[in-house]
Amino acid sequence: MHRDDFEILKSGIIYLDNSATTLKPKCVVDRVVDYYTKYTANAHRGDYDNSLKVDMMYEEVRDKVRDFIHAKSSKEIIFTSGTTDSLNRVVFGFMKYYLKKGDEVLLTKAEHASNILPWLELEKEIGIVVKYIPLENHQVVLRNVQESITERTKVISIAHITNVLGDERPVRDIGKLCQEKGIYFVVDGAQSVPHRAVDVEQLGIDFLAFSAHKMLGPTGVGILYGKEELLEKLHPTIVGGGMNTSFHSDGSWEYKSLPSRLEAGTPNIAGVIGFGAALDYLTEIGMENIHQYEQSLKQYFLAQLETIDHVTVYNKDVGGSIVAFNIDDVFSQDTAIYLNHYHICVRAGNHCAKILKEDLQVKNTCRVSFYFYNTKEEIDEVIRVLKRSKDIFRIVL
Amino acid sequence: MDPNSRRDIMLENYQHPFHRGLVEDEDYLLFNTNNESCIDHLDIQYQIEDGTIKDIRFDGEACAVSMSAASLMIKALIGKNKDEAKVILENYKKMLAGEDYDATILGELVVYEDIGKQPSRRRCAILAFESLEKLLEKM
Ligand SMILES: Cc1ncc(COP(=O)(O)O)c(C=O)c1O
Numbered sequence: 001m002h003r004d005d006f007e008i009l010k011s012g013i014i015y016l017d018n019s020a021t022t023l024k025p026k027c028v029v030d031r032v033v034d035y036y037t038k039y040t041a042n043a044h045r046g047d048y049d050n051s052l053k054v055d056m057m058y059e060e061v062r063d064k065v066r067d068f069i070h071a072k073s074s075k076e077i078i079f080t081s082g083t084t085d086s087l088n089r090v091v092f093g094f095m096k097y098y099l100k101k102g103d104e105v106l107l108t109k110a111e112h113a114s115n116i117l118p119w120l121e122l123e124k125e126i127g128i129v130v131k132y133i134p135l136e137n138h139q140v141v142l143r144n145v146q147e148s149i150t151e152r153t154k155v156i157s158i159a160h161i162t163n164v165l166g167d168e169r170p171v172r173d174i175g176k177l178c179q180e181k182g183i184y185f186v187v188d189g190a191q192s193v194p195h196r197a198v199d200v201e202q203l204g205i206d207f208l209a210f211s212a213h214k215m216l217g218p219t220g221v222g223i224l225y226g227k228e229e230l231l232e233k234l235h236p237t238i239v240g241g242g243m244n245t246s247f248h249s250d251g252s253w254e255y256k257s258l259p260s261r262l263e264a265g266t267p268n269i270a271g272v273i274g275f276g277a278a279l280d281y282l283t284e285i286g287m288e289n290i291h292q293y294e295q296s297l298k299q300y301f302l303a304q305l306e307t308i309d310h311v312t313v314y315n316k317d318v319g320g321s322i323v324a325f326n327i328d329d330v331f332s333q334d335t336a337i338y339l340n341h342y343h344i345c346v347r348a349g350n351h352c353a354k355i356l357k358e359d360l361q362v363k364n365t366c367r368v369s370f371y372f373y374n375t376k377e378e379i380d381e382v383i384r385v386l387k388r389s390k391d392i393f394r395i396v397l
Numbered sequence: 398m399d400p401n402s403r404r405d406i407m408l409e410n411y412q413h414p415f416h417r418g419l420v421e422d423e424d425y426l427l428f429n430t431n432n433e434s435c436i437d438h439l440d441i442q443y444q445i446e447d448g449t450i451k452d453i454r455f456d457g458e459a460c461a462v463s464m465s466a467a468s469l470m471i472k473a474l475i476g477k478n479k480d481e482a483k484v485i486l487e488n489y490k491k492m493l494a495g496e497d498y499d500a501t502i503l504g505e506l507v508v509y510e511d512i513g514k515q516p517s518r519r520r521c522a523i524l525a526f527e528s529l530e531k532l533l534e535k536m
Contacts, residue, residue: 331458331459331460331461331464332436333436333437334461337460337518348436349436364436364458393407393408393411393461394404396461396462397403397404397407397408397411397461397462397465
């Protein structure tokens, strides 16, 4: 779908590393360039035309994000630098003040580093207890969530869809459970918001983090969604210009209200404005259409892989659009180098989920992750190359 | 050496690595190496006696270049003293950096000369040798 909008595809690459970042359509690049060439100015500052325009464009994107994830108010949308930044702010701006020594936080071993390391830091800092929901066949099942909850469980923080195996978590059920038990529900949406409709209200999410660059947008832009009453309590982890109303030499100060209070300094204006074009573009195609199409691609790829004896797939029945595999007896990185020889871009490794290997037994895999601009023809080419892989070391060495 | 022979030597050392498998012996010094930009990691054990490298073992998970280079490095180093090992390391690094080096000292390790020209793979070729660097500091 829509391949003509992606200039980079004309180079002939087969891009299958969409979990890492996606390609950018022309409209996004144009929107960024327009800001730099036609109306450059800072936001929230000046009283001249371009500055007012920038202000308006920037705030318009906030409204678009609000609508995209069905938040109640634009005040619930904070621009950050990415999922990592968003999650760090939840942990160090909110949880650090809310949690007490001995309080428990539930994660899983399949989380991205950015949803584990901040918690481990906080564990060291204030003595919270990080626990892992046991996975069943690498996946989260509601029963294990229920059984992991104790009197002291205060937070559940998990990815909606993981970046290693692409498994989707029963977020709605977990959200409901959290509401019943008074547990805060933090969701890492980096791999879900780009690929399907997400409704924060329906899913019972308290905090949601995701990245623009994984959904056609520029790098360096992320979103932190939080329920308004929670963001009100979130301490700014960065302070400075743009977020204060006054400060005095007697050491007193006053901060602005949401959302400005949590956006100190000059933001990534070009990036945010470019992200607006990405949201328009995705909305135009329709998230449900994207989801359906990706599923059909994945099913097609899996069926074709079945015909190759020397390939092992690790995640046949997951909800996301990721396929993790290895060529038997070949180190995943060698497979990626081999595929690169045919201009096929895939990722090898443990995908920043370094403790999952304790559960998965295999440490490293090759990961193919789809987006709506991928095609069956591209898959056919990947299959052709994988079938020929008996001579892999002729290419790799 | 022609590309096919080079490849055969690498492949032979990848598929049948020399001295793979660690030993439980406190005599051996253990070094871990991780390729920061990749996912390779190797554990390498050295047994030193009277200033000479008496034995080396290795294990780990790594790409074909890293693995085969570990195997070939071990073959080249056993029986060498500190100064000899140092000369091998220096020449190997020079080769990967595209500088003048003495091929006669490196033996089969010259098969990685071309790989040194690809920055992304140079790190794989050097991985095992990082343990040698650490060893030389201790010897
Ligand atoms: C599930 C998940 N969480 C978090 C991140 C981190 O995103 P970013 O690097 O954009 O901050 C990623 C990106 O790889 C991811 O896949």
